[in-house]
Each structure stands twice: as C-alpha cells, then as structure tokens.
Amino acid sequence: MRYFEQQQKLFSSQQFAAQLIDIAMSRGVHVDKLLKGTQLFYQDIIKRDVLISINQLDQLIHNSLKYIPGDDVSFLYGRHVNLAPHGLLPQALNHCQNFASQLRLSQCFQFQLCPMLFFQPRDQQDQRHLIINFALGQPKQQGLRFWCEFLASSLIANFKRQLGYTPAITIKFPYPEPDYLEQYQTHLAVLCEFDFPFFMISVPKSLLTMPFINTSLTQKRFALAQLGKLKSARLVGLIQYIVQLLEHQSQLGLEEVAEQLCISPATLKRKLKQHGCQFSELKDQVRQQKAIFAMLEQGYSNEKVAFALQFSDLTNFRRTFKRWTGMTPSQLRNQFGC
Numbered sequence: 001m002r003y004f005e006q007q008q009k010l011f012s013s014q015q016f017a018a019q020l021i022d023i024a025m026s027r028g029v030h031v032d033k034l035l036k037g038t039q040l041f042y043q044d045i046i047k048r049d050v051l052i053s054i055n056q057l058d059q060l061i062h063n064s065l066k067y068i069p070g071d072d073v074s075f076l077y078g079r080h081v082n083l084a085p086h087g088l089l090p091q092a093l094n095h096c097q098n099f100a101s102q103l104r105l106s107q108c109f110q111f112q113l114c115p116m117l118f119f120q121p122r123d124q125q126d127q128r129h130l131i132i133n134f135a136l137g138q139p140k141q142q143g144l145r146f147w148c149e150f151l152a153s154s155l156i157a158n159f160k161r162q163l164g165y166t167p168a169i170t171i172k173f174p175y176p177e178p179d180y181l182e183q184y185q186t187h188l189a190v191l192c193e194f195d196f197p198f199f200m201i202s203v204p205k206s207l208l209t210m211p212f213i214n215t216s217l218t219q220k221r222f223a224l225a226q227l228g229k230l231k232s233a234r235l236v237g238l239i240q241y242i243v244q245l246l247e248h249q250s251q252l253g254l255e256e257v258a259e260q261l262c263i264s265p266a267t268l269k270r271k272l273k274q275h276g277c278q279f280s281e282l283k284d285q286v287r288q289q290k291a292i293f294a295m296l297e298q299g300y301s302n303e304k305v306a307f308a309l310q311f312s313d314l315t316n317f318r319r320t321f322k323r324w325t326g327m328t329p330s331q332l333r334n335q336f337g338c
Helices: 018-026 042-047 054-067 073-080 088-094 099-108 141-163 181-187 217-229 238-248 254-260 265-274 279-296 302-308 314-325 329-335
Strands: 117-124 127-134 170-172 191-193 199-204
Touching (some): 018 042, 018 054, 054 141, 073 181, 088 099, 088 141, 088 217, 099 117, 099 141, 127 141, 127 238, 141 181, 141 199, 238 254, 238 265, 238 279, 265 279, 279 314, 279 329
Parallel strands (some): 170 191
Antiparallel strands (some): 117 127, 170 199
C-alpha cells in the first residue's frame, strides 16, 4: 500500500493528541468532553501509545475549537507538537545544519512528522515558495484555519530555536483576515497576508543555507542511522498521492490514476467522495495553483500561462480561469497588486 486514508489508525496519539489534551486540561476542560465522539479514552492514552486516525484527530480538533477557551490553541499546538526531545526524528531535525536540510528531511519523513499536510517547492528569483496542501482533502473553514495556524506557528518556533530570532518571511493564508489578528502578531510576528487563493510560505533563498546554531552533524547522522533501521511506513495521503501524480502527468484521467492505485475507477470515485472531493476538482486544483503562481509570482502573461497549461486558445483559458476563481486573470492581478 502506497497511500493512507482518513479512517486508518496509523498515527501516534502521544505525538498528535496528547498536546491538545494537555492544553484543554490546563484551561479547565474535562478530558471526557474533549474526547467526545473520538472513540478514544484517556486511560488508554496514558497507558500506551494508542494509534489514531485522521478522522479521530479531526474530531479532537473540532472539540478543541468548541470547548477550549481562547483563540491561541492552534498556535500553542504548533509550537509544541513534534518536539519530543529524545525522539529520533526531532533529534535529526534539530541537528540539521540549515533550513534546506530540514526541508529535505521533512519530505523524506512526512508520514512521521506531519502526515496531514505536504508542501511543493517553487523557486522564483531570490525566493523559495512552499505551496502547502492537505494530504486528505481540504477541511472545512475552522479546520482549515487551525491547520494553517498550526503549521505557521510550528515553523516560526523552529526558526526561533534554530536561529535565535524570527527571520523575515511571508505567509499567505487561504482565508479572510480573522478577528483575532493579535494572535498572529503575537505568535508569528512576520508578514501575513490573507485571502490568497492557496496556503503559501515564502522565504528568502539566503535563509535556506543560513547556518543553524547548536547543531551536531554526528548526532544527526546517528539519528538518521537509527531511523533507517526502523520499518517505518513511507505513506502519503490518498489526495496527496493523486495530486503529485497530476503534478507530473496532468493529462492523466480517472481511469489511468485508478490503474496506478490498483483499484477500479468506481472504487476511486467512492474513495474520493469519502474524502469530500471529486477527481475533476483535483485536476482543477493542480492547474489553478500553477496558473495563479505563474501570474502572481512569475509575472507570466495570459498567453504564456495558457500555453504552459496546454489550453487550445486564450478564450477557453479565461473562461476556465473564471470558473476556478470567480475572477478573470486581470481581476486577480488587480486584487493582489500585480
């Protein structure tokens, strides 16, 4: 099996659930209320590392947003998750020489580190852009904000720990500016833009090779050697698997993708429906993100974008683009000052 689905119990409750439980309990929320509907029991979690599914984690996050007071839960969760000091992967990440090394390691061990999100790097002049998508389909608005805030907070905490300060980066969020903007200023303290068509983090290329402090190549190599001995799963989410196929072979249809997954087209349709999307939507997502990035970051003309995406004529491209975004290419450029 090369991919996982939202109902499969594959993930460490100690890594992904314990921190949320601790935050809730510290703010007076009874643990039974937090675990309602998750099919998880606190006594089991404290006795052993129960494996949980993404569905269970989503329910836990829903309960957290509902019951835990304050607008900072996602930021606190991002700051502290994946920081077990004696874990092999955190040890390897903490002893990377620079951010470029961390990015490579994060892609190699995505399943263990952050299986619900994945990034696709794009370079443009002096910037490295990380386009971030969801491995099992985009959640609803509250969940979308939670995971974006979580990842942004985790990244900033990493930079503070490894550099000793917060570098000048830009984070573009795919939703309107929230009414608790002060949390972004407190926990992130970088340039944040809202209502962007997708989630994207941009860092100067010079930051990629800036040396981290207090790193040990020997300890990193030891941790990687031990990780190499473990029979760890190297899986990606079903939606991520399909999106990455389409990134490299955009002409693939439902039948061809189903064949690569060794399932029938009908089964693939059913699985996608369970994950809240359709195959045509994933194809649109891949092409839309390519088009918008080319326009806003690379400064491509409509003609150049249409040619790159293999549209037969410019009129068809404009019509399709408006269906994707609700705007014409010119309106999109005007909205973002391009």
